[in-house]
Structures are given as structure tokens and as C-alpha cells.
Amino acid sequence: MYETHYHRASSVEDAAALFAKGSDAKFLAGGQTLLPVMKQRLAAPTDVVDLAKIPAMIGVEVSGDTVTIKAATTHYDVATNTALQKTLPALAHLAGMIGDPAVRYRGTIGGSLANNDPAADYPAAVLALNATVKTNKRSISAEDFFKGLFTTALEDGEIITAVSFPVPAKAGYAKFRHPASRFALTGVFVAKSKSGDVRVAATGASQNGVMRVPSIEQALKANWSASALDGIKVSADGLMSDIHGAADYRANLIKVMAQRAVTEAG
Amino acid sequence: MGVEGIGASVVRKEDRRFITGKGRYVDDIKLQGMTHAHFVRSPHAHAKVKGIDSSAALKMPGVVAVLTGQQIVDDKVGNLICGWAIHSKDGTPMKMGAWPAMAPETVRFVGQAVAVVIAETKNQAKDAAEAVVVDYEELPAASDIRAAIAPGAPQLHPEAPGNVVYDWEIGDKNATNEAFSKAANVVTLELTNNRLVPNAMEPRAAIGDYNDAEEHFTLYTTSQNPHVARLVLSAFYNIAPEHKLRVIAPDVGGGFGSKIFIYPEEMVALWASKKVNRPVKWTGDRTEAFLTDAHGRDHLTKAELAFDKDNKILGLRVSTHANFGAYMSLFSSSVPTYLYATLLSGQYNIPAIYAEVMGVYTNTSPVDAYRGAGRPEASFVIERLMETSARQLKVDPAELRRKNFVTVFPHQTPVIMAYDIGDFNASLDAALKTIDYAGFPARQAKAKSEGKLRGIGFSCYIEACGIAPSKAVGSLGAGVGLWESAEVRVNPVGTIEILTGSHSHGQGHETTFSQLIAERLGVPISQVQIIHGDTDKVQFGMGTYGSRSLAVGGSAIIKAMEKVEAKAKKIAAHALEASEDDIVIENGEFKVTGTDKSIALPMVALAAYTAHNLPDGMEPGLKESAFYDPSNFTFPAGTYICELEVDPGTGKTSFVNFVAADDFGRLINPMIVEGQVHGGLTQGIGQALLEGAVYDSTGQLVTASFMDYAMPRADDVPSYKLQHTTTLCPGNPLGVKGCGEAGAIGASAAVINAITNAIGNNKLEMPATPDRVWHAIHGQA
DSSP: OOOOEEEEOSSHHHHHHHHHHSSSEEEESSOTTHHHHHHTTSOOOSEEEEOTTOGGGOOEEEETTEEEEETTOBHHHHHTOHHHHHHOHHHHHHHHTSSOHHHHHHOBHHHHHHHTOTTOSHHHHHHHTTOEEEESSOEEEHHHHBOSTTOBSOOTTOOEEEEEEEOOSEEEEEEEEOTTTOSEEEEEEEEEOTTSOEEEEEESSBTTSSEEOHHHHHHHHHOOSGGGGTTOOOOOTTBOOBTTBOHHHHHHHHHHHHHHHHHHHO | OOTTSTTOOOOOTTHHHHHTTOOOOGGGOOOTTOEEEEEEEOSSSSEEEEEEEOHHHHTSTTEEEEEEHHHHHHTTOOOOOOOBOOBOTTSOBOOOOOOOSSOSSEEOSTTOEEEEEEESSHHHHHHHHHHOEEEEEEOOOOOSHHHHHSTTOOOOOTTSGGGEEEEEEEEOHHHHHHHHHTOSEEEEEEEEEOOBOOOOSSOOEEEEEEETTTTEEEEEEOOSOHHHHHHHHHHTTOSSOGGGEEEEOOSOOOOTTTTSSOOHHHHHHHHHHHHTTSOEEEEOOHHHHHHHSOBBOOEEEEEEEEEOTTSOEEEEEEEEEEEEETSOOTTGGGTTTTTTGGGTTTTBOOSEEEEEEEEEEOSSOOBOOOTTTTHHHHHHHHHHHHHHHHHHHTSOHHHHHHHHBOOSSSEEOSSSOEEOOOOHHHHHHHHHHHHTGGGHHHHHHHHHHTTOEEEEEEEEEEOOBSOOOHHHHHHTTBSSOOOEEEEEEEOTTSOEEEEESOOOSSSOHHHHHHHHHHHHHOOOGGGEEEEOSBTTTSOOOOOSOTTOIIIIIIHHHHHHHHHHHHHHHHHHHHHHTSOGGGEEEETTEEEETTSSOEEEHHHHHHHHHHOSSOOTTOOSOOEEEEEEOOSSOBOOEEEEEEEEEEOTTTOOEEEEEEEEEEEOBSOSOHHHHHHHHHHHHHHHHIIIIIOOOOBOTTSOBSOOSTTTSOOOOGGGSOOOEEEEOOOOOTTSTTOBOOOSSHHHHHHHHHHHHHHHHHHTOOOOOSSOOHHHHHHHHHOOO
């Protein structure tokens, strides 16, 4: 690791100010990506601004038809939140499947979304549930937030403060783990909104990061059941291909994981 | 004898310090004035080094020195050696290219060191290493066997035309061809034995410490065989004379073969400590381990088995290409030859065998022994062939094996090995019973009704362990003898120290070896100290690998112990005024048989050291040493049966049951044996399902971290069911055969046989990832 300056921010405003002062600053939340990258000398921020202890950025709120998860809430806290487990169990389930216990105790939803790793779990939930990403400057719809591999709509110095999810009628998440990293080789989040809209998002599969799967959405809208997807063939165009999964295999996984997510959603 | 003797599952003595974080590893050692080394490594798989500019690096904070490959050549440090001479079919010796510890002119794999920065701290050394400017002229690379032997392939070493190190053969070609010409059936199989990264938990590390006043060197190193390291460093690398070099291998966190070899980094740390006249520490990180530890396996093989009309094997023909990487590592030449082809007979009567092996240079990390070393590759060939044959001949795979088992011992195979003893039917029967083979069809049908593909697969492995009879290996080209030494010291107060040339890096020697003493003397193992891993304490030894430590090292201890006992009995008889023939040893006492007269061990020991009342002419003291050279290899063998399910939707494999029925001869500590088998099986399953080192066509290692190289985790492997059948090894006084490698040797074939059985497609390469299995079920898209 190169030498850097560490700052613990006391508030969102403090964090933004500290960031602006650094010449090449980075925000640190759970550090599950940034710190390994720094240790490998692949990143060399002059300043690291720690968001993880800002009280206003931690917690899960369930209010009517909306779930709000503040950005520095850890995966562990999301997975074990009893109100969330009742209201939006698929999201708690997803958080409980991220990484391993050590990762879940440190990693945060805001960090995951800001990093937008193409194999991260949360982006699938955010996109399928049509959530809104709230920052210190604005609200960004899920549709507008994800811009490709490790790329988001966030501007330099912009801080995710919370994510709000409309509570769906049904939702489920199933992922097939990468044999080595245990990230999603492909993970699929399916959601049926209370108005009957169906959205399906896949992570780990596309060369452009999290993606919606229209053919599966249409089939599930017509018939919300795993068997409704039996005849679907997802196109392999634009999907990732590597030693752990060829594009056609990932295309198959999108369908099979969607079926399993629907079964889980009930 | 006693609760801590042979056969007792005593809790491991060494685990208290390991699991409380008190183990002392090389990186824990901090010497006065110690500097830190960081290597400048090639980012290219093949390139000319046109120049190295260290001027900027030398000006950086804390930098003590920047040393280059040219300096190591100028100092006449020897090139790395390969210690086993292999000759090609035409009688020519193997064709080796030079391997300097740091490359002065040409780099041949990604990660090869060209220079080293020595600085006050590790971070300063890393910073300065980035400032060393190396001018490379890139050359085309050959990153796998096929690329290296293709016409017009990039040439790695001028000494090895066509990148061929040797083209070796074993067995009777004509007799084998004749067997095939008479065959009723021939079964043919093409196999890849995938390349593996050993991944010991502790990365390699070294501290070189030159003492100017004494002109003496000490090397602390992560070694499985510190004496061999000292021998090679002094006799071949000219860094220090043997009597001026102490090598210490303290606690070592796993090796699996990868720490047998003396690597460039250890050489450089030692050499550099004299250059800078300060201790020099290098601790590798995980990336360096992936890039520079000797990898394992990496064979391409075509194999054919000939059967008569009664399904008896007539002959076996095998042609293998073995990847050596860019340089010949210390024992690499022996692995795909004498450690591989000599085991191709498996557990079977095969009248004629012919095998040829072509060893090939590629622009990849060197390849050498890794848990099993040649024997897993052999076992995979014959056991995949047997399973395939059963399918092709439409006979039960267990019965086909049984029909061809060797049942009369000793048995001379056509490929050197003479099996001393075994009972292959016994281990097969034990495994069949444990897995309820008769009930498999019903279980398979039930799984099918639940949408799962269930399969069962066998592997009846045999290995040659207890490595090795020195004369035999010498006649086959080995540069060293493979005996072991031991010294037994009974201290004046009756406690006992055992000095052994074996080295424990996870195997539990401190416990197992102590149990040998507990058995002989009836003393608790807490009174016994095992001393190893220090060339100043232990006179000589050949180290630990090849499942040799108990069969060879333990036998040396027994031999020394017998001498101690003989002398102690004389002292006891003298003190008790009895005949030494009447003295028996029980529970730490020397007793006159048939009387109530006895003298305790501490009193005998004290008498030996006070020497006030010893038999006339007897030397004082109670300390004996012995060398033990085995008369043959040992032959652990067994049957593994794997039952698993494949999810046709994802291609994912889930284990239902895994039975291992092993014959290791006598078990000293059954709990430790079980642990060794669990670890070995897990590595074998890792090879079958998960692990694979992949280089891209430019020679970059794609799987250079655990994010892409899949190591088995606890939930990847089943809860094993272990069985033991026993035939005592006649070749050593303990009757033991060795257990460290069996699991890794036998498991992978059982897994692949089971998956291919489940999916009904025999064409499946390792690692059988879900992607590959899914494609094997559904065909290529």
C-alpha cells in the first residue's frame, strides 16, 4: 500500500468537505474493494474519507410501502433486520448471500452500488425493484444510476446517502456463485410490483454490468411461475465469457436462476 | 504399549502453538539490522532484457542496494540445477537451458526476477522496485504444450531444439504392440491432467544472514528439506561452503512439494546478505506464490488399453507430453518419468506396458513435484481407462477391476516397480460395502425422478511411497540418496530428544514420532522432544516429501532407538546384577523378567551420564544415531468410490457420498492419518472440480489470485467416510506405508468417473467446472 491520509468523517457534509480538500481523494465505506486494491498498489488515493461511522448514514427504515436502507448499513445489518425480513425478505436474503461473514460485517450497500462491480448482488435488487438512489445532491432512479462496468451516474465527490425501495408484491433472488471468488457468476432478481409490473435484473452476466431481461419479464408478466420460462432462450449476445463461464452458459444461468428466484418468491 | 503409543489417536502436540498463533515462521523472525528485499519481476512471458537502470531507485528513501542478474552471474553464483538426470530414447542426456537466479539476458516467464531492491523496510523496497527501469524487447511466447511443440514455435532455450527437454520411454515397445495386435478390444482415451498451483498457506520466505566475523552464513527458509538446501547452495551455487552455512527451516505452513526446491529468491537473499553485509529478508506475497512457486501436473496424454476376449488386460500404451515450464526445477525431470510411468500398471496384472514421455519447455512458471508428483497423473490415466473400458465393454466397473487385480505378492510390474504386499480385493470390498453399491441403481432412479443426474465412480489407486531406496534411485539417475537419519538422545534426567532429518510442515511429526518412543519405552509423549529443521542440530537428512517421513524417517528413529535400548539394557542389567537378556522395558522401567527388581529410565540415564558404575569398557552417555535406507518403495493402495449428483440446469456437482478405503499398513496415529487423507482427498477433489492454472496465449497467468483460481472450500467437499484395510509393509520395521499423498493421488479419477457416469458423456476435462459439465450435458451451443 502507498502512503495515504485517512479521515473519519463525522457527517455527510464533513465527508464532502474532506473529499474536496484532497487532491485525489476516495470515499471509504466497508473497504471490501478499495482496501484490497490499495494493498495491491493498484490504487493510490492521497486521501481516504471514511463514511462508515456517520450516524445519519446507518440504519434500515420500513415505512408504509417503502424500505429505506441508509448507505453505510452493512450487509449483515440488512440481512438480519427483522422488519426487512418481513417486508422485503428477498432483499434481506440477498444481503445474507454476499461474500462471507467477514465481508458482510464490513461491506455496505452504498459501497457496493458506488463501486458497481458487474458481479455484485445489490445492483440486481436495485434495478429489479426500481429503487431510487439518494445522494447528498439528488435522487437518481435505478434506470439512470448504472452506467456500465464499475461506472455509475455519481459525480466526483457525490455521496450515496440511502437507497429507497418500493415494497413489491413478490420478489426473489437466486444466484449461482463463481467457483473461485464466490461473487455472482450470474444472479437474477425477480420482482412483481404491487401494480403488477414485472422487472427482472441479472448481475454477473453482461459485459455492461447489471442488466434487465425483457424476455423473462414478459413471460413472467403473463404467467408468474417458474414453468413460464421453460421455453425461453436468453440470448448470449453481449454476455461475459471467461474460464469460469462461457456466454451461452451464463445465458442459461439467467433463465435457470430466474426460475429459482420465482420459485423462492412464491 | 501405553495410551500414547502406536495406534493411539493422540491429540497433536504442535497444535497448541499453531492454533494460538504462537508458531514461529520465517517471517516472524526479526534480526538486528535486517533489511528487506523486493524483486523486480518480468511482466512479459518472453523477452530480452536490454538494460536495467537502477539510478532513480538507488536515490529513493531507505534503499540499501539494487542488485541485478548480471551481478549474480559476475559473482559466479551457479545456475539452478535439476538433480535427476533423464536420458532420451536415443541415449542423449536431457537438454537443459541455463537458469540463473535472476535473469541477466532473457526472461522466460511472467514473474521471473531480473533484479532485487534491498531497503530498510519492505515498503521502501517496493517503492524503489517500481523505479527500476527495465528495457525489455518482447519475444513471442509459447504458453502451453501444444504451442511449444507446434512447427515454428518460439524457441525458449538454444540447448533444447523444438523446446523438447527429453523424449523418454519405458517398457517393452514390441511386446506391447504385439499385445495390442492380439487384442479382442482396445479402449482409447485422451486426457488432460490440469495444471495446479500448490498454494501452501504460508508463502515462501527467506532470511539470509551473513556473519562477517565468522565468514559464516545462516539461511532461514520455508523448506521441506533444509539439508538438501544446504548441500545444493554450497556444492552447486557456490554461495557458501557447507561448513559455513547453517540452514534453518522453522515452523513451515504447508509445502505440498512446492517447498522441496531451492528457489532463486532464497539464493538471492543469502547472496545479497554478504553483498550488503546485513541480514536480508524476503517474504513472498500471494501473487508471487502464484507466479513463481513450482506448479504441478500439466500433462497431455493419449492412453490405450488392450483386452482379451475375457476382459483380461493384455497391454497398456501411453504417450504423454509433460510441461516443465520455462526452466527445469530441482526434481522436475523425475516427476513425469520415474514417479509417473512406473505406476501406470495400477493395481492390475498388465503383461506389457510401453510409455513414452516428452518433456517440453513453455513460457510458464517451472513445474515440479506437487502432492503425489507423477503418481496422481498415473492413477488418473489407468483409472479413467478402467472406468471407460467397463463402459465400453459393458461390464461392471468393480468387477472389471477385480478380474484384473494383482493378487499374488510380490508382484513385478513391467515398469520397474515390484509391489511388495497388498490386498486390493479387501479395500474394494470395504468401499463397496460402505457406499452400499448394491443400492446405487435404486438411488440413481430416485434422483432421476427428482430431476438430478446421479453417478458413481471408482478409483483403485496405488502409489509408490517411502521414497526411496538410494541404490535404486541412483541407478535411475537421481543425484542424491534418499535414506533418512535420526539421533535419539536420552538426557541425564530421562527426557528424550529425537533429532530427525525429516521436516514437519503440517504433518504432525512431533506427535507421531513421539508416539514411537512412547511405544518403545512406555514414557508419555510429553517427555519427548522432536528436533528438526536445523542443519546445526541435525547432522543430515533428506527431508519430507513422497510420503516418506514415517516409513523412512520413522524407521531411522527405530534403528537408533534399538541401539539406545541395547545400551540401556546393559546399564540396567549391570545395576540390577542381572543378565541383560532378562531385562524387559515396561512403562518407563527396566525390569528383570520374573522378578520384582526394576530400575526406572531416569536412573538408567543418570547412570549413563554419571558413569560411576557402568559395565567395564562402556562409554558414558546414552545417545545413538542411525541411518536408514529402505530396501524398496512402499505401496499404499486403496479404493475410492464417489457418489454424486449433477444439477442438469447448472452443471453443478454435489457430493452424496465419498468413501475412501485405504491400506497404509500400520497406523501410528489414526487421527493424524485421517487428517492427512481428508487433506489429500480435498486436493484431489480440488483438481477434479475447481483448480486449474490457466495462462493465456501471451503467457500471462489468468488465474493469478484466489479470485480466479478456485481453491476448495469446506462446503465444496463431502463428509468423507474412511475405511482402513491393513497389510503390513514387509520392507520396514514399523510395517508402515505412508499416507500423505494417497487422497490427492486417488480422488480425482473417482470424481470424474462419477460425473461422466452421471451425465452419460465420457468427454470431460478437469477441472470439471459447472460450465464444462453443463456443456458436456447439453453440447456446445
